[in-house]
Amino acid sequence: MKMASIKEESEDLMIEEDFTVKLEDVDQQTGSLEKRERTPISESQKELLKACFQEGMKSVGSPLILTAAEATGLPTFVIENWIGNYKRTLKPASAMRPIKPKLHTRDLSPYNLFCRDFLRNKGTLKDIKKRWGSLGEEKRQKYKEEAAMLKAEAKGQQLSPELRELKIKKHLKQLKLEVSSLEQLGVESVILAYDRHQAKIEVQEMSSKGAAGFLDSTDTVNSFALHFNVISPVDSVRKEPVDVLVKRVQDLFNQKYREAGGLGKLPYQSLLNGNITIDALGLPSGIILKKPSFYGRKQLEEVLKAAEMISFHISPDVRIYSPPADPTFENEDQCPEEPGESCSSEAAVTTADDASYFCSADDEKNALEEWRQWHPCKTCQHWSHLDCGFEKAKSPVVSPRREHVLVKRVQELFNQKYREAGGLGKLPYQSLLNGNITIDALGLPSGIILKKPSFYGRKQLEEVLKAAEMISFHIKDQCPEEPGESCSSEAAVTTADDASDFRIVHVEKETLKEWRACGGCQQWSLLDCEFETSLCVHCQQ
DNA sequence: GATCGGAGGCCGACGCATTA
DNA sequence: TAATGCGTCGGCCTCCGATC
Incomplete structure (x- = not known):
């Protein structure tokens, strides 16, 4: 038909030169995480890679x-990525790759259609202007007709499910940004x-921080779903918060630990130090x-699902190694300063693997590695942590865990901001959690609140790093000592919800803790736990 | 006048499924 | 179970018509 004829005619739009858009022209200064990390590979580097x-x-x-x-x-x-991508370029292009539907929020113009044909026929962007300018009136008219026809067709047609979904996705994204902008104001x-x-049944929530608190304290979301005649338990409308799942897994592990003969709670610190070894059987694969x-949420859910299968076996005599004061350990990621805390890396567990181990001084690799097991080096016989001194000889290529690096960078950033605000040493998350100290974190990206970096998702970590320069901390005095101060325990109660959730912030509890002097006994006390009126509970009695 | 958004291709990054 | 392959995402390129 008409469209086909235009396409045929566009064949003569073939160009003589083969210009290509070179990514090397792209700004190569971005070592930061301002946008998605993309490693620029220069022409000379590519030549070397091709030679290899x-x-x-x-x-x-x-x-x-x-x-x-x-x-x-x-x-x-x-x-490694380059190899995979380069191999692909050597293969002939896959024949029938399904074309993804595109959402055209505006009608295609005659010029757009010309671009489509011109580029489809190996034309280059640089030439478009020239070609469009020199296009004959007759050809231009045909594009106008095609554009008008497409516009008329689009008007008469019903939206396909794919396009509808795209459209909804786009609007929701816009709304999310709007909510975020409003929150900033x-x-x-x-x-x-x-x-x-x-x-x-799915209710999408987009809310600012304060409004999320409102949703949490009311049944609004569920009522909203029920309004549409949906018999839906709260669970199907809203996922169980991550911190609730964490708590359940904690309880489970403690229970399994006791069943295995342990006392009290599972001692993660001792595991970490290698003072105790626990064989965890029945954990889901890969966990x-x-x-x-x-x-993460998924792993927590899997662990809970496999609860009945899980059992622990404690081997207190199988102490792998008690590390001496080791300079490599001093740089560790803040092994606990406070009881019950643990490093940001994973706790130690035994593995049945008996591979050979060799020292590695590769700091970058070590920073990415998760292992925490002590082994003697087969060469120098020194004992060392796998993650700070070793790599496994059998697997020279370590799959990088970029999140760990990001977490570490955010940790360092927060510690730095803490010190800039007058704090000493490292940011005391435990004190924050206990409400013993209050920190106003200014400049954090919208929707992100101060919490332990390991609780952020990758996206949030990147956003925090992106906003690094804007972030500043303001340390407020500790609550009990300075009457008249108020504090909010908000930092202590966040949850690491799925990034997929449209919910911008998930604040489980927001407790206002205001310190006031009792009108009777003059004792300072927390408003929310002691006071109803200007008198403390003792004086009221 | 400023801004948005469309075209098609490139290519690094990443996640998941398959394979050895 | 580690290695590999493949699909997909997303940011970028240039130019200019459409829209506000």
Whole structure:
């Protein structure tokens, strides 16, 4: 038809030169996380990589990767990605790749259609202007007709489910940004959305921090769902908060520990120090024993699902190694200063693996590694932590855990801001949690509140790092000592909810703790736990 | 006048499924 | 179980019509 004829005619729009958009022209200064990290690879680096590829660096496990890394200065994981992508470029393009529907919020213009045809015929962007300018009136008219036809068609047609979904997604995203913008202006807002076309009952929440507190304290969301004749328990409308799941797993682990003969609670610190060894049987595949707060939602749910299968076996005599004062350990990620705390890395667990171990001084790799087990080096016989001194000889290529690096960077950032605010040492999360200290964190990205970095998701970590320069802490005096001060325990009660949730912030409890002097006995006390009136409970009695 | 958003391709990053 | 392959995402390129 008409469209086809236009397409045929556009064949003669072929161009002579093959310009390509070069990513090397892109700003290469971004070492930060301002946007998604993308490693610029220069032409010379590519040449080196291609040369290594020709010499056999054709798979991720190739020993030539290290050579290439040295030659190019690129991290090994970047080279691994490059290999995969480069191999793909060598293959002929996949024949029938389904075309994803695109959401055109505006009607396509004659110019847009010309661009489509021109670029489809290997034309380049640089030439478009020239070609469009020199396009004959007749051809231009045909594009106008096609645009008008498409516009008319779109008007008469019903939206396909795919396009509808795209459209909804786009609007929700816009709403989310609007809520965030309003929040920055000090406006608390809530948006609840329910899609009538969805078989599954799902209420999308978009709310500011304060408004989220309101939702938590009321049954609004559930009422909203019920309004649409939906018999839906709260659980199906809203996921169980992560911190509740953490608590349940904690209880489970403590119970299993006691069943195995342990006393009290599972001693994560002793595990970490290697003073005790616990074989955890029945854990879901891929999940190892660690402090429950280090699991994500999915893992927590899996652990709870497998609760009955899980059992612990305590081997107090199998002490792997009690580390001496080791300089490598001094730089560790803040092994607990407060009782009950544990490192941000995973707790120690035994493994049945009996591979050989060799020292590695690769700090970058060590920073990414999760292991925490002590072994003697087969070469120098020194004992050391896998994560600070060793790599496993059998697996030279370690899958990088970028989140760990991000967590660490945020930890350092927070500690730095804490010191800039006059604090000493490291940010005392436990004191925050207990409400013994209050910190106003200014400049944090919208929707993110101060909490232990390991509770942030990857996206939040990146946003925090992005806003690093804007962030400042203001340490308020400790509550009990300075009458008249008020404090909020908000920092202590956040949850690490799924990034997929539209909910911007999830504040489980927001307790106003205001210190007041009793009108009778003049004793200072917490408003929420002692006072109803200007008299404390004792004086009221 | 400022801003948005469309075109198609490139390519690094990443997650998941498959394979050895 | 580690390695590999593949699909997908997202940011970027340039230019300019449409819209506010």
